[in-house]
Amino acid sequence: DVKVTQSSRYLVKRTGEKVFLECVQDMDHENMFWYRQDPGLGLRLIYFSYDVKMKEKGDIPEGYSVSREKKERFSLILESASTNQTSMYLCASSGSSYNSPLHFGNGTRLTVT
Amino acid sequence: QKEVEQNSGPLSVPEGAIASLNCTYSDRGSQSFFWYRQYSGKSPELIMSIYSNGDKEDGRFTAQLNKASQYVSLLIRDSQPSDSATYLCAVNRRGGYQKVTFGTGTKLQVIP
Numbered sequence: 001d002v003k004v005t006q007s008s009r010y011l012v013k014r015t016g017e018k019v020f021l022e023c024v025q026d027m028d029h030e031n032m033f034w035y036r037q038d039p040g041l042g043l044r045l046i047y048f049s050y051d052v053k054m055k056e057k058g059d060i061p062e063g064y065s066v067s068r069e070k071k072e073r074f075s076l077i078l079e080s081a082s083t084n085q086t087s088m089y090l091c092a093s094s095g096s097s098y099n100s101p102l103h104f105g106n107g108t109r110l111t112v113t
Numbered sequence: 114q115k116e117v118e119q120n121s122g123p124l125s126v127p128e129g130a131i132a133s134l135n136c137t138y139s140d141r142g143s144q145s146f147f148w149y150r151q152y153s154g155k156s157p158e159l160i161m162s163i164y165s166n167g168d169k170e171d172g173r174f175t176a177q178l179n180k181a182s183q184y185v186s187l188l189i190r191d192s193q194p195s196d197s198a199t200y201l202c203a204v205n206r207r208g209g210y211q212k213v214t215f216g217t218g219t220k221l222q223v224i225p
Contacts, residue, residue, distance in 0.1 A: 031211050033213075035215075040121075040217065041217065042201070042215050042216060042217035042218060043157075043201070043215040045212065045213075045214070048211075048212065050211070056212075058212075090156055090157075094211060094213075096211070097211075098144050098145050098205050098211055099144075099145050099162070099164060099205075100211065101147050101159045101162055102147075102157075102159070102203070102213055103159070104156040104157050104158070105156060106155075106156050107155075107156045
């Protein structure tokens with residue numbers, strides 16, 4: 001079974017802090033993704049990575065950056081957290097084929113105060 | 114026009130009935146289609162994937178794809194209260210790297 005692990009289930013940070021969200025997958029998947037999920041807006045893609053050190057912007061990359069130094073690990077970085085970044089953050093991984101489904105981690109509920 | 118559209122619901126069906134969930138997409142070149150189930154407070158989990166026109170059955174679930182109409186649906190037969198969840202339609206666009214777009218989901222309520 002594919003396992004995608006997000007380091008924190010709940011996180012509370014202050015405005016202006018630098019925030020790191022970590023994600024690890026154990027299935028040797030090429031692709032990794034970061035989404036945020038907000039009521040009424042659904043899942044929106046922030047960034048994805050198709051290989052080590054490679055990344056592509058998703059639909060809402062502003063205010064975020066990512067890092068993928070190892071194949072199994074994909075980090076989301078909020079350079080200076082703001083209250084409008086309060087959300088549920090979901091990491092996912094998949095194989096390289098367009099038929100490969102996404103496998104999600106349990107999510108991180110981030111609150112920025 | 115949204116890339117992937119779903120009726121937000123809630124869709125209420127009695128226990129034992131067939132639940133029909135619908136999704137339309139805008140990119141005619143989309144290649145692969147997925148249905149995910151998401152319980153409240155949990156992350157999405159894959160139910161079905163479909164890539165060719167027609168029907169695909171897996172237990173009580175049937176996915177239907179009509180690429181000409183840009184329409185994909187999910188039927189749940191013999192609905193159970195445990196099926197109550199939000200169902201997300203996801204579409205993988207053609208070309209380039211895999212980039213999956215999700216609809217906002219349909220909330221299903223199965224009434225005992």
